[in-house]
Amino acid sequence: RDEQDFCESKVCNEREFKQNHFYTNEKTYGEIPLTLSHRLLDALPLDELDGPVSRPVRGCVFSGSRPTPLKEPLTLAAASQDVLRNILDLNESVIQNEEFVLCVSGGKLFPGSIPLAHRYGGHQFGYWAGQLGDGRAHFLGEYTNRKGERWELQLKGSGKTPYSRSGDGRAVIRSSVREFLCSEAMHFLGVPTSRALSLVVSEEPVWRDLFYNGNVIKERGAVVLRLARSWFRIGSLEILTRTGELDVLRTLLDFIIEEYFKSIAMNDPDKYVVFFSRVVNETAHLIAHWMSVGFAHGVCNTDNFSLLSITIDYGPFGFMESYDPNFVPNTSDDEGRYSIGAQANVGLFNLQKLLEALKPLLTSDQLSQCRQTLREYSQTYQQRFHELFKAKLGFLGNQETDSYVIAFLLKLMEDTGADFTMTFRQLSEVTMSQLQTGSIPPSMWALSDLLSHEYFRDWVQLYLKRLSRMESDSDAARQHRMQGVNPRYVLRNWMAESAIRKAEKNDFSEVALLQKTLTEPFVEQEEAERAGYSSKPPSWAQQLRVSCSS
Numbered sequence: 001r002d003e004q005d006f007c008e009s010k011v012c013n014e015r016e017f018k019q020n021h022f023y024t025n026e027k028t029y030g031e032i033p034l035t036l037s038h039r040l041l042d043a044l045p046l047d048e049l050d051g052p053v054s055r056p057v058r059g060c061v062f063s064g065s066r067p068t069p070l071k072e073p074l075t076l077a078a079a080s081q082d083v084l085r086n087i088l089d090l091n092e093s094v095i096q097n098e099e100f101v102l103c104v105s106g107g108k109l110f111p112g113s114i115p116l117a118h119r120y121g122g123h124q125f126g127y128w129a130g131q132l133g134d135g136r137a138h139f140l141g142e143y144t145n146r147k148g149e150r151w152e153l154q155l156k157g158s159g160k161t162p163y164s165r166s167g168d169g170r171a172v173i174r175s176s177v178r179e180f181l182c183s184e185a186m187h188f189l190g191v192p193t194s195r196a197l198s199l200v201v202s203e204e205p206v207w208r209d210l211f212y213n214g215n216v217i218k219e220r221g222a223v224v225l226r227l228a229r230s231w232f233r234i235g236s237l238e239i240l241t242r243t244g245e246l247d248v249l250r251t252l253l254d255f256i257i258e259e260y261f262k263s264i265a266m267n268d269p270d271k272y273v274v275f276f277s278r279v280v281n282e283t284a285h286l287i288a289h290w291m292s293v294g295f296a297h298g299v300c301n302t303d304n305f306s307l308l309s310i311t312i313d314y315g316p317f318g319f320m321e322s323y324d325p326n327f328v329p330n331t332s333d334d335e336g337r338y339s340i341g342a343q344a345n346v347g348l349f350n351l352q353k354l355l356e357a358l359k360p361l362l363t364s365d366q367l368s369q370c371r372q373t374l375r376e377y378s379q380t381y382q383q384r385f386h387e388l389f390k391a392k393l394g395f396l397g398n399q400e401t402d403s404y405v406i407a408f409l410l411k412l413m414e415d416t417g418a419d420f421t422m423t424f425r426q427l428s429e430v431t432m433s434q435l436q437t438g439s440i441p442p443s444m445w446a447l448s449d450l451l452s453h454e455y456f457r458d459w460v461q462l463y464l465k466r467l468s469r470m471e472s473d474s475d476a477a478r479q480h481r482m483q484g485v486n487p488r489y490v491l492r493n494w495m496a497e498s499a500i501r502k503a504e505k506n507d508f509s510e511v512a513l514l515q516k517t518l519t520e521p522f523v524e525q526e527e528a529e530r531a532g533y534s535s536k537p538p539s540w541a542q543q544l545r546v547s548c549s550s
């Protein structure tokens with residue numbers, strides 16, 4: 001009852017809220033030529049006007065919440081040219097403008113912006129965690145670009161909201177550099193993902209217990225402005241079912257389908273079934289894609305799984321180096337629930353939770369259809385995985401032995417601990433005759449590791465035999481094809497760590513180098529080679545521990 005009274009006393013009427021924001025915020029609008037609109041705000045129920053008071057929220061999808069500016073001086077540590085130019089239609093010179101730095105860090109609002117925090121819940125590490133929500137993120141509004149694409153802009157690390165619980169609403173430089181670099185890198189690897197426009201660092205002190213052992217240290221706050229077609233997550237729907245707010249659930253679900261799943265007819269009586277099967281399909285594809293680049297998300301909770309099946313929430317992720325299906329990229333997952341090899345299964349768990357959220361809106365027949373879709377998830381995933389790995393090996397067409405050749409290689413890699421990224425890359429650089437004669441140059445260090453395996457020669461024979469079946473194919477054509485899908489550079493932990501150590505001292509040169517390198521991950525680059533980004537990881541990389549505290 002107390003909780004209910006508390007909520008009710010805070011709820012104000014929606015018109016009042018909008019007016020408050022539209023009229024009193026005007027003077028804080030920036031002068032950057034980027035005007036945001038708010039389709040979501042018009043369509044979805046809104047909570048209340050003011051304040052970052054942490055509380056249980058009911059009956060809405062968003063709460064009004066303004067960013068808290070970071071302590072100055074602020075430094076624009078990095079910006080994505082691609083996002084500026086190709087998503088936001090902005091001229092690159094805009095980043096010289098002080099207003100820009102304020103707008104992308106929460107000090108001012110873009111024209112038209114009405115900042116909101118999204119209410120969602122989620123299953124974390126297998127258990128229902130209750131209300132979560134944007135505890136340190138602010139949704140600023142949406143931008144429709146010249147190409148007609150709609151993008152939703154969000155700040156992360158921009159201060160407390162009603163969903164902050166005991167958190168401080170901030171993000172540190174360390175985690176912000178990682179999110180900025182990795183989300184952009186994933187885009188250029190071709191993996192569906194949120195994007196990042198900018199990274200601003202500040203003098204704001206932020207206290208973090210890095211390894212949850214009582215050793216609290218002072219770090220500095222940073223804000224990333226990130227973008228996605230949509231930020232809705234499985235947890236966005238789950239919370240509404242859990243609290244029995246079925247009208248809001250239906251409103252939100254219809255909005256999501258109408259806005260982001262345009263090919264589903266709103267008058268189709270099975271629209272929720274079709275929606276579910278799309279999410280199942282795309283989630284399976286996304287996780288297969290992660291596997292094909294050796295990406296371990298690290299925290300595959302339902303609040304971190306997008307309904308649009310894009311990669312969101314770059315926390316304690318990692319790119320696998322030595323091939324190991326049990327690879328866990330951080331120090332917080334002792335049981336390996338989110339190990340790289342478990343991601344497909346966790347995806348299924350999350351989709352089961354999505355189905356539970358949809359259940360009150362389904363007839364029993366529709367529920368059975370959805371259950372059938374879930375039973376097909378594993379096959380959808382396997383098929384996509386198979387296609388992606390076939391492409392990584394340069395195969396055209398289908399041969400019965402393909403699955404065996406792929407599995408055989410992965411087993412050899414596991415036995416020898418061969419580097420995942422460079423094994424495939426070097427297979428795309430080596431010639432067939434070098435493979436045939438076993439004369440692999442020492443610079444191909446990952447293949448050299450594999451060479452030590454007693455069965456590697458057997459695998460090579462199978463592989464060459466398979467390649468020789470593609471009669472019209474040449475070695476050069478195969479190499480070209482394979483180099484287009486096997487990156488030479490991924491954001492290895494040690495690379496991110498090296499850039500972070502410098503960034504914490506206000507030297508952003510390595511952030512810039514990594515950003516540049518990872519914009520063309522499939523192309524060999526002189527500077528990146530000099531920096532050792534395709535070399536064997538340095539010995540200190542083994543000791544690195546990635547914290548979940550961020």
Ligand SMILES: Nc1ncnc2c1ncn2[C@@H]1O[C@H](COP(=O)(O)OP(=O)(O)OP(=O)(O)O)[C@@H](O)[C@H]1O
Pocket residue numbers: 132133134135136137156163164165166167168169170171299303304312313314315550
């Ligand atoms: N410092 C913080 N202050 C307030 N809330 C926080 C803080 N850190 C995390 N949270 C909240 O805890 C929940 C889980 O955190 P998690 O690290 O998965 O998300 P996040 O990285 O903050 O957000 P996102 O998923 O949007 O990238 C989210 O509701 C998040 O907003």
